[in-house]
Amino acid sequence: MTSGEGRGGAAPTGASRTGTRGRGRRxxxxxxxxxxxxxxxxxxxxxxxxxxxxxxxxxxxxxxxxxxxxxxxxxxxxxxxxLDVPVDPGAVIDAVLAPGLDRVGWRIVEAFLGVWDAPGRRESFVALLRSSMTSDEGARVLREFLVREVFGRVTAAAGVPDAALRASLAASQVLGMAVLRYVLKVPALVEASDAEIVERLGPVLQRHLVDDVPRRD
Known part of the structure; x- marks a missing residue:
């Protein structure tokens, strides 16, 4: 009887532990x-x-x-x-910022193109861009992510005034190029090489994110 009670007593304890684990956090x-x-x-x-x-x-x-x-x-x-995209944005921006702020605009464009054009990734980014064009929620999430985690980190490193405006302008340049090249497939942008896009768009981002903006008298 004592042995039976011992076996009977052990079962509720195990069940209790299992039940607690099931009701608690995963x-x-x-x-x-x-x-x-x-x-x-x-x-x-x-x-x-x-x-x-x-x-x-x-x-x-x-x-x-x-x-x-x-x-x-x-x-x-x-x-x-x-987004089902195997890229760590933080690591990408760390690499962009590592050499300093000189020509950081060029490196940002180069990094974006490298990520988007990698095999197996373009479809995911095109789907993301399409979603941002048709969904208010998708547009808000993408906008906030780019302004805070990508371009906002650059303006923070540069210590520039009007950081939010600068980050937003830079995001508009990159997203506009992406939509025209990958979604709408404007021929001139589709046919342009990555190097050409980097050289033309890089100085624009550099000005938005880092350079002093002349004041109008």
Whole structure:
């Protein structure tokens, strides 16, 4: 009887632990990463890039916030994963900024073209651009991401005034070129080489992001 009670007593304890784990946060596992990406996609669509938080994404995914940091490099990296694009935006901008601000405009254009033209990636970016043209939510998320995580980092490094305006103007140049070249397929832009686009658009971004703007008297 004592032996039976021992076996009977062990079972509820195990069941209790299992039940607690089921009702609590999701542990790390094969489906955890996918759950975080799905939650992030929903949060970005609902709140936009700026207002979505990693803690809120973790809460919606049912995981501990530390797991989000474990699987992803940050909000920018997680956003890239929601687009199904295997690129870490933070690493790309780090590489662009590493040599300093001299000719950073040229390097930004070169980096964008390198990412977009890589095999298997163009389709994802074209889908993103199309979504931004037809969806208010898609446009807001892409706009906020580019202004904050890409061009905003450059203006912050440059310490320039009117940083938000400068970042927005730079984003408009790059997005405009991308839409015309990859979505609308304007012949002159499609046929232009990457090097030619870099040399023509680079100085424009340099002026927007870094150079002093002459004041009108």
């Amino acid at each position: 542990a790390g596992g094969g489906d955890t990463r996918a759950a975080i990406v799905a939650a992030a996609r929903a949060q970005f669509a609902r709140h936009g890039y700026d207002k979505a938080t990693l803690r809120g994404i973790a809460r919606e995914a049912g995981v501990d916030p530390s797991l989000v940091h474990h699987y992803f490099s940050g909000k920018a990296g997680l956003f890239a994963q929601t």
